[in-house]
Amino acid sequence: MIKSNFKARRTLAAIAVGTALMISMPSAMADAFNGSLKGVVTNTDNQVTKGAVITLVHKGKGVTRTITTNEKGEYSLRKLPIGEYEMTIVKEGFNTIEKHDLIVKVGGAVIFNGVLLSSDNTDADVERISVIGSRITRVDLDSSTGGITLTAGELDKMPVESGFEAMALLAPGATSNSAFGGASIGGSSSAENGYYLNGINITSIKTGIGSISMPWEAIAQTEIKTGGIDPEFGGALGGIINAISKSGSNDFEFGGYARVDPNATRSQHNNLLQADGSLQDGTTAQDESTFTRFNIWASGAFIEDTLFFYALYEPQKTSYKNGYSSKLNDGETTSDRYFGKLDWFINDNHSIELTTIGFATKGKGTTFNNDGMTGEVGAQSATYTSHSGGDVYGFKYTGILTDDLSIEMVAGRTTDNTYNTVSNTDPLVWSNLTGSWQHVSAESAATVIDSNFTRDQVRFDVNWILGDHDLQFGLDYTNIAVDYAAHPNGVAGREGWWDVTYATGSDFTGLPQGTAYADQRIRTDFTDSNVTSTAFYVQDTWSVTDQLVLNLGVRVSNVSNEMTDGTKYVDVKGQIAPRLQAIYDLTGDGTTKLFATYGRYFQPVSANMNITQGGSRRDVHDYYHIDQLDSNGEIVLLADGSPSTGAHISQRVVQDGSTDVTTIVSSNLESMYNDEITIGFEQELMDGDMVFGMRGIYRDLGRSIEDTDYSAPIAAYFAKKGITDARIPSYVLANPGEPLEMTYDYDGDGTLDTIYLSKEDLALPVASRQYGAVETTLSGVAGDSFHYNASYTWSHSWGNTEGLVRTDNGQADPGWTTSYDYAGLMDHADGNLPNDRRHAFKINGYYDITEELTVGFNASVASGMPINKFSVHPDGVDSCAAGSVWEDCISKYYGQASFYDANGNPAPRGTSGTTDWTTMLDLSLAYNIDVAGGDLQLKATVYNVLDSDTQTSVEQEHAISTNSGLEVNQNWGMTTSRQTARYMSLEVSYRF
Secondary structure (H helix, E strand, O other): OEEOOOOOOOOHHHHHHHHHHHHOOOOOOOEOOOEEEEEEEEEOOOOEOOOOEEEEEEOOOOOEEEEEOOOOOEEEEEEEOOEEEEEEEEOOOEOOEEEEEEEEOOEOEEEEEEEEOEOOOOOHHHHHHHHHHOEEEOOOOOOOOEEEEEEHHHHHOOOOOOOHHHHHOOOOOEEEOOOOOOEEEOOOOOOOOEEEEOOEEOEOOOOOOOEOOOOHHHEEEEEEEEEOOOOOOOOOOOOEEEEEEOOOOOOOEEEEEEEEEOHHHOOOOOOOEOOOOOEOOOOOOOOEEEEEEEEEEEEEEEEOOOEEEEEEEEEEEEEEEEEOOOEEEEEEEEEEEEEEEEEEEEEOOEEEEEEEEEOOEEEEEEEEEEEOOOOEEEEEEEEEEEEEEOEEEEEEEEEEOOOOEEEEEEEEEEEEEEEEEEOOOOOEEEEOOOOOOEEOOOOOOOEEEEEEEEEEEEEEEEEEEEOOEEEEEEEEEEEEEEEEEEEEOOOOOOOOEEEEEEOOOOOOOOOOOOOEEEEEEEEEEEEEEEEEEEEEEEEEEEEOOOOEEEEEEEEEEEEEEEOOOOOEEEEEEEEEEEEEEEEEEOOOOOOEEEEEEEEEEEEOOOOOHHHHOOOOOEEEEEEEEEOOEOOOOOEOEOOOOOEOEEEEEEEEEEEEOOOOHHHHEOOOOOOEEEEEEEEEEEEEEHHHOEEEEEEEEEEEEEEOOEEEEOHHHHHHHHHHHOOOOOOOOOEEEEOOOOOEEEEEOOOOOOOOEEEEEOHHHHOOOOOOEEEEEEEEEEEEEEOOOEEEEEEEEEEEEEEOOOOOOEOOOOEOOOOOOOOOOOHHHHOOOOEEOOOOOOEEEEEEEEEEOOOOEEEEEEEEEEOOOEOOOEEOOOOOOHHHOOOOOOOOOHHHHHOOOEOEOOOOOEOOOOOOOEOOOEEEEEEEEEEEEEEOOEEEEEEEEEEOOOOOOOEEEEOOEOEEEEOOEEEEOOOOOOEEEEOOOOEEEEEEEEEO
């Protein structure tokens, strides 16, 4: 019996294997939601071996797969449940090869090449050659998809916070987003990634920022795809986070886990202050937080080798105090999360999986009056409660029809509900009367929300091997039902989001510069609608020669967004997305590859737009003179929580709540898409213990979708045509910088009319976002104990739009930001984008000190984000110049939102410096020991060991409205958020 060793050494065996690999290598397309195994079997004479029988047995489940090598000595097994396998290769006349610890991971294929030794050969040297001849190669010659794969076992040894975002940040090319807590991958916004579990789409439904809140203990493996993504995935311009859950085995197992992050071990940053020494709203000195998480789980087999279960219950709780300048919230959030998995292997070739998840979160708390500067807490002013989350139900069928043909079907439903109740009806009030913006209200909730999002999906995939072609094709259908209602908090007539400030002469009040006034904004939303997408994809993994593989794929999709009455306001068909890869085995021995990829990726219109654009939204501003001030010159709040106001000045209706589909979207709307090109190479070093790679990446946003107030250019169009009394739409969903076509009844005669405005008529810049990067990676194992992944990424992200969201002003409504609302807002908008991080160094992994004791590490050093100077758009220049269709300069009414400084000089995007470099070091120590026949792990993790308090964002408004007019904001460039202070996590887990 010959037992393989997969550490190849520089002997005659290595030469033999290299020659054998040059003979042939089977192609196998990546298996998205399972694992796969492939390889070539040869003998010691470097001849391919036909008819060798490969048997693979899952250690936990007993599931067995068998295949026979073809005339080229090739074999390929797909649709494998992830986990650890025992493998044998048997051929009459040869000794048997055994591999007892073969780890199959999600996504990429395991490549195992066997070298058989003749059973009548007893020469010791030849036997030694055969033992080390069989090996696993770490370079995948069939795919050039970028990214990393993480197992639960690896994460148990590392200091990585729970959550897919924390996992994604380990990958090269992924940067943190301080505004929304999401990850930017490849320069895309944090709302442009896709998240999957067991084939079920678990992306946040409303915004697309992050995923649902998973019970993290249930995750077995997570694959982070950062580029060169196959056509089976769509609907994302950034990256794909693809996870597989744990499941049961033949052994009954039980376990428990506890984690506590005690407030006593949590460091506190000092208060953030304004330039005048006053407190910046949102203090840290008063903040407290204690986090606890527990779980119990059980797994096993109802029927040995056939029916398996895994069940987990994981409640968690955060008790907190959050201090602000005028209030303090003392509350808690609790999550009663659960996970269940049922696997039925009807036989070795057919299986059914059922998945269920619960992720409901409840919150409650008390609001107190507070002096954030002195830390003096006053009387109770309100209580509050909230509820969010929902459930996931998933089904997957996998069928191996023949050695060359397999099918898979996934169906799932995800629900996510949100509602909050308030104990007081105080509205949100901000005031700028005393020199800086202060949060002066003590509302329990600024907005009252009741929403229900439901996503249903079905996908069907087929794999078919035809000679040198590995074909995969499939269908994908998704429907999102959106039921949403929201309104500002407050008593009738005094509700809203209030801003108390000074007139600048560039606002809608008409007041003299420096006059104090109050702006009451009341925005209500309602929709009961759907978002639907369908897609078909096909890919051919073609082994053109023994050294060249081509992946030729395309994804074709249709998307639509509906209004409440079922009318489609977005209906885009025929989105053709080619995905092409070329992989060349440079040396012919499977240890070095060169590759190049091209891909087009489409981004659907967010479900959020069914609320903001396709819903019944009414957005109204009422302006009032102010009345009573206190002794400090601050606004006095009335008994109902609203500011003391005098006479009504005027009203501005931004949106009137109408839902005429012909006036809210262009009739020539095309899809948002991004093109990506990558080139690179990957090479095994140190006899396979190390893999070195370099990848060059270029991404280009080919087209965007934005809402723009086209009333000015449309009015100019009608004037040029001599058309009077025409109905003029305002905010229209369209492709910025491209011609605008609208078909609607503009003259009220009951007949649809068509208007067409050219690029020149619109005078808007084309949407631009480009990303270039060079990634250098090094990963492997040193001395069997030191496991590491290291990378350095040089990258540059530039253009005039970040994408679906805006980090620099904190707008998290995908597709509904200030970008492109008016031409003036895009003047000088071209430059370094918010997700531009020019340099990023990362290293993470763990070191096994002994079999029981492991040190984990996760470190990063990254350059800062670009800083802007935002101010009011000056009259008479750029898009507001006389003779421009935008000369009315409505952009100036947006306040500090344009790329100009306080003196009215252009301040191009990202040219006012960058935030500081950030350094983060996390360390963990894990101790594993056998106790009473079970495995006990004790783990302590310190996040931000150095207690770095480096800024992650700064004040970017360069001007402020005062009673003397527009002045330089002395707070510009000051820190508004920092790295999370050092905290410790203590964990204990036990399984038996």
